[in-house]
Amino acid sequence: MDLTYTEEEREFRARLREWLGKTLPELPPAPSPDDWPGRRAYDLGWQRRLYDAGYAGLHWPLDAGGRGATPTQHLIFLEETERAGAPYVGANFVGLLHAGPTIAAEGTAEQRARWLPPVLRGDEVWCQGFSEPDAGSDLAALRTRAVRDGDEYVVTGSKIWTSHAEVADWCELLVRTDPAAPKHRGISWLAMPMDAPGVSVRPLRTLAGSTEFAEVFLDEVRVPVANRVGAENDGWRVTMVTLSFERGTAFVGEVVACRRTLAGLARVARDNGRWDDPVLRRRLGRLYGEFGALWRLTQWNVSEAEGSGGVPGVGGSVFKLRYSHARQELYDTAAEVLGAGSLVLGGADGAGADWVLDRLSSLSYTIAAGTSQIQKNIVAERILGLPKGR
Numbered sequence: 001m002d003l004t005y006t007e008e009e010r011e012f013r014a015r016l017r018e019w020l021g022k023t024l025p026e027l028p029p030a031p032s033p034d035d036w037p038g039r040r041a042y043d044l045g046w047q048r049r050l051y052d053a054g055y056a057g058l059h060w061p062l063d064a065g066g067r068g069a070t071p072t073q074h075l076i077f078l079e080e081t082e083r084a085g086a087p088y089v090g091a092n093f094v095g096l097l098h099a100g101p102t103i104a105a106e107g108t109a110e111q112r113a114r115w116l117p118p119v120l121r122g123d124e125v126w127c128q129g130f131s132e133p134d135a136g137s138d139l140a141a142l143r144t145r146a147v148r149d150g151d152e153y154v155v156t157g158s159k160i161w162t163s164h165a166e167v168a169d170w171c172e173l174l175v176r177t178d179p180a181a182p183k184h185r186g187i188s189w190l191a192m193p194m195d196a197p198g199v200s201v202r203p204l205r206t207l208a209g210s211t212e213f214a215e216v217f218l219d220e221v222r223v224p225v226a227n228r229v230g231a232e233n234d235g236w237r238v239t240m241v242t243l244s245f246e247r248g249t250a251f252v253g254e255v256v257a258c259r260r261t262l263a264g265l266a267r268v269a270r271d272n273g274r275w276d277d278p279v280l281r282r283r284l285g286r287l288y289g290e291f292g293a294l295w296r297l298t299q300w301n302v303s304e305a306e307g308s309g310g311v312p313g314v315g316g317s318v319f320k321l322r323y324s325h326a327r328q329e330l331y332d333t334a335a336e337v338l339g340a341g342s343l344v345l346g347g348a349d350g351a352g353a354d355w356v357l358d359r360l361s362s363l364s365y366t367i368a369a370g371t372s373q374i375q376k377n378i379v380a381e382r383i384l385g386l387p388k389g390r
Contacts, residue, residue, distance in 0.1 A: 005072070013076045019053055020084040027087070033210060036091075040125060040167040043090035047122030056120040057096070064104035065116050075299060082256035091164050095119040095126035099172040099191075106189075106238050107229050115170070115191065127168035127194070129159040129216055130239070139174070140183045140236065144218060146175035146190065148225070148232075153177070153190065155198075155221040165201045165214035168194045173223075178233050187235035191227040198222075255298055255323065258330055259291045261358070265330075269337045283333055290326050294319065331358055 005013075027046070031038030050056040059074035060066020069077075089096050100119045103111055118124040135141040144157025155175055162171070171192045178186030192199070198221040203211040230238040266284055269275040297319050 005076075009070075009072055009076060012073050013080060016055070016077060016080050017084070019055075020080060020086060023049060023053070024084060024086060030087070036166050036211070040091045043087065043092050044122040044125070046087040047089075047092050047096075047120075051121050056122075057100075057116075060101070060104060060116075060120075064100075064112055065120050066104075071299070079256055082260060088257075091125050091167055092119070092122070094128045094163055094168075094172065095124065095170075098128060099126045099170070102172070102189075102238065102241050103191075103229060105241055110226075111191075111229060124169040125164060125167055126170045126172060127165040127214075127216075128163045129165075129171045129173040129192070131159060131161045133158060133160050133215075139239070140187070142174055142176060142187065144173075144175050145179065146177050146188060146223070148177070149222075151225050152222045153188075153225060153228075155190070155192070155218045155223055157218050159216040159218075161204070161213045162201075162216045163213060165194070165216050166203055166211065170194060171216070174235060174239060177235075181233060184236045186233050187239070188232050189229045189235040189238040190223050191229065192221065192223050196221050196223070254327075255291060255294050258327060259288075259295065261334075262287055262291060262330060265334055265337055272337070272339075274337050274339075280333075280336065283336075287326070287330055287333060290322075290329075294323055294326060297322075334358075 028042070031042050033039070047056060054067065055077065057064070057066035058069045058077050059071070060068070062068040096119060100116055103115050107115070115124075119126070130139060130142075132142050132144065134143065142157075144155065144159065146153040146155045153175065155173070157175070159173070165171070171194055173190045173192045175188055175190055176186050177188040180186070194201075198219040200217040200219070202215040202217070204213045204215060205211050206213065262284065266275070269280065269284070274280055
């Protein structure tokens with residue numbers, strides 16, 4: 001992996017930095033966290049600005065509507081947007097980082113032409129319908145049924161932790177199309193319109209007070225067979241492509257954000273006198289090294305994905321496993337620096353609100369995108385070659 005920058009890459013960084021400097025001051029105020037229609041409009045508006053400027057789907061292949069940028073240019077984009085404080089993908093998360101890349105890798109020409117341009121333009125939002133109430137961490141234990149009826153599937157079941165279901169136009173949905181097959185082999189991957197008759201959404205309020213997740217109930221929902229990505233009953237393999245993006249490259253921007261958060265935490269510690277504690281300084285220094293190493297691992301994973309046709313490898317599980325725990329350690333340290341102000345939203349003077357919300361959110365990272373226990377099994381079996389546990 002070559003970590004030096006070419007002249008072309010330095011010019012790309014300079015142009016992007018200049019564009020961000022002109023564009024970010026023109027953005028409207030961010031909506032309230034509870035205003036999901038407003039957040040959808042805000043996030044789609046930012047995506048449209050990226051699209052018009054030529055930065056949407058930067059690392060997507062050219063035939064998928066992207067710019068076909070190099071892995072290094074992609075990482076430069078993430079670094080510069082995070083450092084400038086640009087909006088995150090927000091409600092576009094599933095479409096841009098999960099469903100879109102999966103369709104680009106596995107979809108037909110017709111499917112790519114139908115679904116990818118609206119994602120890149122900021123016209124449509126996707127949600128993820130994978131997890132189920134009774135399946136726990138065993139995704140292959142899903143029981144939502146899809147029965148073939150001519151050119152349609154009739155889908156019945158329920159999903160939980162469905163990201164951005166309240167404002168989504170489409171859902172990347174896992175269904176069981178052959179209940180008699182072994183559990184990993186009877187699954188199909190469907191694109192389901194969220195406005196189809198029989199779809200009901202019930203928001204879930206998280207520990208942090210957000211409703212970015214929901215339960216979704218499916219009562220004989222009809223989904224065209226043409227909306228199936230991959231072959232019937234080959235959905236588990238397609239799902240592994242989706243999860244490789246979710247674990248391997250979808251979090252890369254957050255590593256940059258955590259490094260920025262860590263620098264801010266050090267400034268707070270200097271201001272409130274806690275910097276004099278040598279134990280705390282060592283802890284901050286170790287986290288600095290930890291996130292620096294994670295950024296290098298990110299670079300390696302993105303480069304490896306480029307060499308394998310754009311799909312990340314199992315190294316993404318190594319990254320996701322360590323990153324989720326490092327993020328929790330970061331916000332545990334933030335609580336130590338902030339003291340009593342970290343215990344109540346806003347603290348005594350309102351300064352701790354963002355830290356508290358981020359700390360509460362960090363607790364979910366060892367579960368999201370596959371629990372840490374699942375990631376350990378993947379690392380043990382697929383990287384280290386250890387036998388499966390009994």
